[in-house]
Amino acid sequence: MITSDVIVVGAGLAGLRAALELNRHNVKVAVVTKVHPVRSHSVAAQGGINAALSNHPRGKFDSPELHAFDTIKGSDYLADQKAVLKMTTEGIERIYELEHWGAPFSRTEDGRIAQRPFGGAGFPRTCYATDKTGHVLLHTLYEQALKFEAASERADMQIFDEWFVTRLIVHNGSAKGVIALNINTGELEIFAGRAVIWATGGSGRVFGRTSNAYINTGWGMCVPFYEGVPLKDMEFIQFHPTELYTNNVLITEGARGEGGFLLNNKQERFLANYEDSAKAMEMAPRDIVARNMQREILAGRGVEGKYIHLDLRHLGKKKILERLPGIRMHAIHFAGVDPIDQPIPVAPGQHYTMGGLDVNLNTESKVKGFFAAGECACVSVHGSNRLGGNSLLETVVFGKIAGEYASAYFKDGGGTDVPVIFLNQILKEEEDKIIRLLESKGKENHSAIKHELGDTMDLGAGIFREARTMNASLEKVKELKERYGQIGLNSSGRIANFDLLWAIQLKGSLDLAEVILRGAINRQESRGAQFRTDYPMRDDKNWMKHTVARWKDGTIHLGYSSVDLSLHKAKKRHY
Numbered sequence: 001m002i003t004s005d006v007i008v009v010g011a012g013l014a015g016l017r018a019a020l021e022l023n024r025h026n027v028k029v030a031v032v033t034k035v036h037p038v039r040s041h042s043v044a045a046q047g048g049i050n051a052a053l054s055n056h057p058r059g060k061f062d063s064p065e066l067h068a069f070d071t072i073k074g075s076d077y078l079a080d081q082k083a084v085l086k087m088t089t090e091g092i093e094r095i096y097e098l099e100h101w102g103a104p105f106s107r108t109e110d111g112r113i114a115q116r117p118f119g120g121a122g123f124p125r126t127c128y129a130t131d132k133t134g135h136v137l138l139h140t141l142y143e144q145a146l147k148f149e150a151a152s153e154r155a156d157m158q159i160f161d162e163w164f165v166t167r168l169i170v171h172n173g174s175a176k177g178v179i180a181l182n183i184n185t186g187e188l189e190i191f192a193g194r195a196v197i198w199a200t201g202g203s204g205r206v207f208g209r210t211s212n213a214y215i216n217t218g219w220g221m222c223v224p225f226y227e228g229v230p231l232k233d234m235e236f237i238q239f240h241p242t243e244l245y246t247n248n249v250l251i252t253e254g255a256r257g258e259g260g261f262l263l264n265n266k267q268e269r270f271l272a273n274y275e276d277s278a279k280a281m282e283m284a285p286r287d288i289v290a291r292n293m294q295r296e297i298l299a300g301r302g303v304e305g306k307y308i309h310l311d312l313r314h315l316g317k318k319k320i321l322e323r324l325p326g327i328r329m330h331a332i333h334f335a336g337v338d339p340i341d342q343p344i345p346v347a348p349g350q351h352y353t354m355g356g357l358d359v360n361l362n363t364e365s366k367v368k369g370f371f372a373a374g375e376c377a378c379v380s381v382h383g384s385n386r387l388g389g390n391s392l393l394e395t396v397v398f399g400k401i402a403g404e405y406a407s408a409y410f411k412d413g414g415g416t417d418v419p420v421i422f423l424n425q426i427l428k429e430e431e432d433k434i435i436r437l438l439e440s441k442g443k444e445n446h447s448a449i450k451h452e453l454g455d456t457m458d459l460g461a462g463i464f465r466e467a468r469t470m471n472a473s474l475e476k477v478k479e480l481k482e483r484y485g486q487i488g489l490n491s492s493g494r495i496a497n498f499d500l501l502w503a504i505q506l507k508g509s510l511d512l513a514e515v516i517l518r519g520a521i522n523r524q525e526s527r528g529a530q531f532r533t534d535y536p537m538r539d540d541k542n543w544m545k546h547t548v549a550r551w552k553d554g555t556i557h558l559g560y561s562s563v564d565l566s567l568h569k570a571k572k573r574h575y
């Protein structure tokens, strides 16, 4: 058994920021991550991180309050408003902290952090490091973690990479640690702590066409869900307008922020033809741009009938090389086009999970001693549609808060020791599950089930939704769940058995798919990223509420909770 004061699961931006905060409070921390920290999906973030720094000449009058307003409006008024203001206010300090820790942000001519326009924002407020923002921020936090790991004057920080968490330990209603599989040996181990911070990232791979890495299976969200932490607003899935048509690799919104155009097969900037994007054009929020792109494709005005062109040629070689070098390489390698000379073929695809583990603005959940931050959590700062650049901000703001609150919980004596007999019993339960899977000889293949799941989610829970197709997808998910019970593994060894890891995670993907579909079917309205062709209007009277899913005796139950509307009255969104 490995013991620490607090266990952090996940070493992306949220997990590492939480761990650094615990360390700052001299609390011993064990960080458990299934991939090496710098392979966490935060590394893929491109376009930037929002904060009202007012460094852009057009952003002089920006403020945390205006940033909060844009975020609330962007969320289609489903975000919890005080939580949003907390993020936009504390965000400024978090950016300077990253700068002081050495994050190499792009700079203005007079040396300040450069900012670019992003969709739905009243001012250019997205701080960036060319188009590799996530990469530089993750490396900056990892460097800090290594520094503290080596520092003798603070309590220990240990990072356990390539350890896959299978279970959250909850005893008498309090979180007490996790059980994790050492991927390199196949052995299970207990990580015991007085509190647990969850930071396992997004769940995009529940869908087929997604910009998310293969590691974002959704299992991370399900482990606490199975132990009593509810999931909130899971039906709200963001579809990013510009993913490479060939393989869904992201082409950052920064490309439009720098002035890129979206063109249909008539070479028209078609966003001008839609009332909701006519004014903001390429800088309308993602939900609106993605829908209007899809409408063009469905109306036969897509290029080759299938995709849209993102045209950067007019930006010129210098600007593209200086500000968007990464996406140029993606376009060359994965679509065979150099954006300096040719437009990039793009189409909308799954990108972000607005919902997540239900926590309050202090990252606390209904399970004592369990905190969550980052994309796996739903503090509810994005509501039904996230603004680009706000997710990286969320990771560092709420990662820090999670560290702060978990450390206070620990220091207040939160939690007592767990009886060894209980730990041994749940360790045995986990071991039995693993053995059952390793010995399973069923005819079904988990990878085939996963592909079918992705296809049915793309079809039923995509940009345009309606009861008929969603119900058909739900039926399909139920069928896939049945078939999951009959899978057989090809590999029965314990060492680095990824066949086993994918099989375990598929259960989480299937359960999340059901939560997403049932939430979306129940919600008979269109709001933010959920657009229902059978209920095309927002319905504040009946649906100004969060969906809350609970796991009880192996089944999913839906309920609802109220939205914090204390700062701004809900209005129709105009851009």
Ligand SMILES: Cc1cc2nc3c(=O)[nH]c(=O)nc-3n(C[C@H](O)[C@H](O)[C@H](O)COP(=O)(O)OP(=O)(O)OC[C@H]3O[C@@H](n4cnc5c(N)ncnc54)[C@H](O)[C@@H]3O)c2cc1C
Binding pocket: 009, 010, 011, 012, 013, 014, 015, 032, 033, 034, 035, 036, 037, 040, 041, 042, 043, 044, 045, 046, 047, 048, 049, 050, 133, 134, 163, 164, 165, 166, 199, 200, 201, 202, 211, 212, 213, 219, 220, 250, 252, 351, 352, 373, 374, 375, 376, 388, 389, 390, 391, 392, 393, 395
């Ligand atoms: C291509 C792309 C580009 C993006 N660009 C931007 C952008 O420019 N601006 C912006 O604001 N947002 C952007 N986003 C969103 C943003 O990057 C993510 O929401 C954010 O980085 C998530 O950080 P995180 O710390 O919550 O999770 P991640 O960085 O995904 O980290 C999750 C961690 O959890 C660990 N983990 C998961 N499951 C387990 C388990 N069972 N056991 C042990 N460990 C586990 C992983 O190993 C990993 O360390 C982008 C997203 C994508 C996909």
